[in-house]
Amino acid sequence: MRVLVIDPDSARAALVAEGLAGVEPLEVRHAGAYDEAEAAAFAPDVVVVAAESPDRDTIDSLREASLSNPRPVVMFVDRSEPGFAEEAVRAGVAAYVVAGLTPGRVRDVLAVAISRFQLMHQLRKDLEKAKADLASRKTIERAKALLMKERGLEEGAAYKLLRKLSMDTGRPLGAVAADLLAFAGVLKGDQS
Structure with missing residues (x-):
């Protein structure tokens, strides 16, 4: 397991490493502040942020990083301000623990x-x-509806024609339908 520990206090960071003793294979890296470039280069399985209290810069950095490179993040803080847990x-952040950093608790x-991260990610x-399936279905x-109107087809026949086009071109049904709508828009002079 690769663990990135973010903590300006090396003694507190050592508690995290101590709590992971016995985990094999294990590689722990310590940094004083969160840097996404360093985190991406290390490619940790989990990021542990330990701090006296959370700060907005760290939370903002984690928010940006989770958009481009989601990974499990645990925060151990000595104290917390109202609303910081929700922000985190x-x-x-998959786990936000206040006043609970002890070596015996780290692994659990x-x-x-x-x-929790894996569940939320799934x-x-x-x-x-x-959402993509629903958008495709609407398309x-x-x-x-366009085929029914323009060609005077029944719904079943319009769907069958779309399916045939899909199979003939080897493309998904939604993509064929989107192309048909786009071509119809061009023919009608639609600029959208």
Whole structure:
């Protein structure tokens, strides 16, 4: 396991490393502040941010990093201000632990955070796929309606024609429907 520990206090960072003792294989790297370029080069399995209290710069950096390179993040803070836990979770932090950094807890907290991250990552992928499928379905419905109107086809015949075009071209049905709508727009003089 590759662990990136972000903490300006090397003694507190050592507690994280101590809590991971016995994990094989293990590579722990320590940095005083979060730097996405360094994190990307190291490619950690999990990022542990330990601090006296969270700061907005770190949370903003984590938010930006989670958009381009999502990975499990755990925050151990000695104290927290109201609203910081919610901000951290929205920034992609999988576990936010206040006043709980002890070597005996590190491994379990990381395991839960990694599991939670994987679950949330899968849910996001499923949601994106569902949205794409819905958009494709709407496009197919619009293309069927166009064929029904322009060619005087029944719904089943319009769908069959779209499917045939899809199979003949080896392209997904949604892509064929989108092309049909785009061509119809061009022929009608639509600029959108």
